[in-house]
Amino acid sequence: MLASVLVLPFLPHLVAAFSWQFQNAPRQCQNVSIQLQGAGQPPYSILIVPFGPSPLANNKEVRKILNIPFNGSSANFPLNYPANSQFVAVVSDSSSFGSGGTSIAAQVLSSDNAGCYDPNAESGPDFVFNIDPPNQIVQCSPSRLWWDNSTVQGTPQFLGVIPGGQSFTIQQSPLSNVPNEGTGFSWTPSIIGGTTVIIVAGDNRSPGNGGSFFNVVSPGTSPTSSCLNGMSPSSTPGSPAGGSYPTSSTGAGTGGGGGSVDIGAIVGGTVGGLVAIAALLFFLAFLRRRDRLRSGKSPIDLVNDDEEDERPARQNELPPFYHPEPFIVPDPSAVSSSQGRQTPSQDGTRPMSMLTTTDPLTSSGFRSPTPDANGSTTTRKSAAGPRALRPINIVQHDDAGPSEADQDAEPETIELPPAYTNIRKPAQP
Numbered sequence: 001m002l003a004s005v006l007v008l009p010f011l012p013h014l015v016a017a018f019s020w021q022f023q024n025a026p027r028q029c030q031n032v033s034i035q036l037q038g039a040g041q042p043p044y045s046i047l048i049v050p051f052g053p054s055p056l057a058n059n060k061e062v063r064k065i066l067n068i069p070f071n072g073s074s075a076n077f078p079l080n081y082p083a084n085s086q087f088v089a090v091v092s093d094s095s096s097f098g099s100g101g102t103s104i105a106a107q108v109l110s111s112d113n114a115g116c117y118d119p120n121a122e123s124g125p126d127f128v129f130n131i132d133p134p135n136q137i138v139q140c141s142p143s144r145l146w147w148d149n150s151t152v153q154g155t156p157q158f159l160g161v162i163p164g165g166q167s168f169t170i171q172q173s174p175l176s177n178v179p180n181e182g183t184g185f186s187w188t189p190s191i192i193g194g195t196t197v198i199i200v201a202g203d204n205r206s207p208g209n210g211g212s213f214f215n216v217v218s219p220g221t222s223p224t225s226s227c228l229n230g231m232s233p234s235s236t237p238g239s240p241a242g243g244s245y246p247t248s249s250t251g252a253g254t255g256g257g258g259g260s261v262d263i264g265a266i267v268g269g270t271v272g273g274l275v276a277i278a279a280l281l282f283f284l285a286f287l288r289r290r291d292r293l294r295s296g297k298s299p300i301d302l303v304n305d306d307e308e309d310e311r312p313a314r315q316n317e318l319p320p321f322y323h324p325e326p327f328i329v330p331d332p333s334a335v336s337s338s339q340g341r342q343t344p345s346q347d348g349t350r351p352m353s354m355l356t357t358t359d360p361l362t363s364s365g366f367r368s369p370t371p372d373a374n375g376s377t378t379t380r381k382s383a384a385g386p387r388a389l390r391p392i393n394i395v396q397h398d399d400a401g402p403s404e405a406d407q408d409a410e411p412e413t414i415e416l417p418p419a420y421t422n423i424r425k426p427a428q429p
């Protein structure tokens with residue numbers, strides 16, 4: 001008994017009896033067809049809820065919530081929404097609302113037909129509903145949904161539509177009449193904060209004829225999760241319902257359709273993240289080495305590991321790699337002993353040298369795979385630099401800095417080292 005009680009509530013989630021897919025990209029004033037897969041219990045219905053602002057002038061809203069009932073395993077219906085608008089689609093069978101799954105916001109593409117809507121005729125709902133406290137839904141905190149009873153037919157029904165998630169029917173507690181708050185009921189949303197939910201109201205005339213209210217559930221000032229459980233509707237991970245369809249005007253979409261843009265963005269983000277991580281790791285490794293060199297000059301295994309990793313690739317290039325460190329560390333001592341001019345600028349030189357030395361580290365680090373651009377330049381100058389004298393390392397910093405062109409501090413680093421070189425050059429010859 002206990003097991004069944006525990007398991008049964010999860011069955012509706014686990015057993016998705018059927019799924020559905022768009023058969024074509026939704027286009028302005030053209031038919032949309034969807035196909036069901038799996039065993040649902042007819043009759044079915046698809047609810048189309050406008051999402052986001054209206055693309056028309058003055059935000060004229062001509063999109064009405066559509067509810068299309070159908071019995072077979074497919075549906076074909078006209079979409080009288082303007083291009084560049086969005087909607088969320090919920091497919092249900094007779095078992096429960098949202099049983100077939102909810103899409104994320106789908107994009108309406110353009111077409112040569114704009115005759116299905118009047119851009120000057122705003123379409124209001126048949127009745128309006130209100131939420132108190134207004135304009136918010138708070139996790140596990142009761143709200144009152146109410147309406148003017150003279151404007152509805154029958155008792156309104158409220159649906160919670162979660163894009164890409166588990167949509168649900170809002171269970172009504174006993175109705176009450178409150179002065180200035182009409183007829184309504186108290187609803188405690190067992191929805192975790194941060195979830196996007198669109199509340200859709202409808203009465204006996206049609207589901208959705210009372211309009212919709214878009215909201216991101218607030219966790220509340222003192223969040224309580226007492227109402228949350230395994231049944232709590234939320235955005236479900238994984239691919240959203242609806243198959244493959246466009247979700248933005250660029251043609252990017254879900255699934256395989258227009259995925260190239262998404263893939264490019266993902267790859268770019270991933271590579272960027274890896275580069276950033278690599279830069280951070282190199283910087284940390286540099287700091288470690290520097291600390292070790294300061295404390296005890298005996299290199300430890302880790303240093304050897306680092307060297308072993310990089311030696312085979314660039315034995316010739318490594319010397320510059322090392323030189324910056326001893327040069328930086330002894331700055332105060334060596335500089336004071338060798339040159340008096342640098343001591344006054346210690347405060348400035350230290351952080352600057354830090355930055356510049358990390359620059360070649362990072363650049364050599366993640367640009368080794370792409371030796372075309374900077375690998376050659378840095379190696380050349382490094383090869384020429386290390387042999388001569390330490391000051392020449394500073395010259396490397398100059399060259400390495402501007403090549404990256406990413407960091408703001410480079411201009412400063414550029415300015416200082418030239419000063420050294422200028423000093424050195426006249427001094428040496």
Ligand SMILES: *[C@@H]1O[C@H](CO)[C@@H](O)[C@H](O)[C@H]1NC(C)=O
Pocket residue numbers: 031076077078
């Ligand atoms: C569009 O859908 C409507 C309603 O199902 C149907 O009557 C009409 O034949 C469809 N038009 C096309 C071109 O498929």
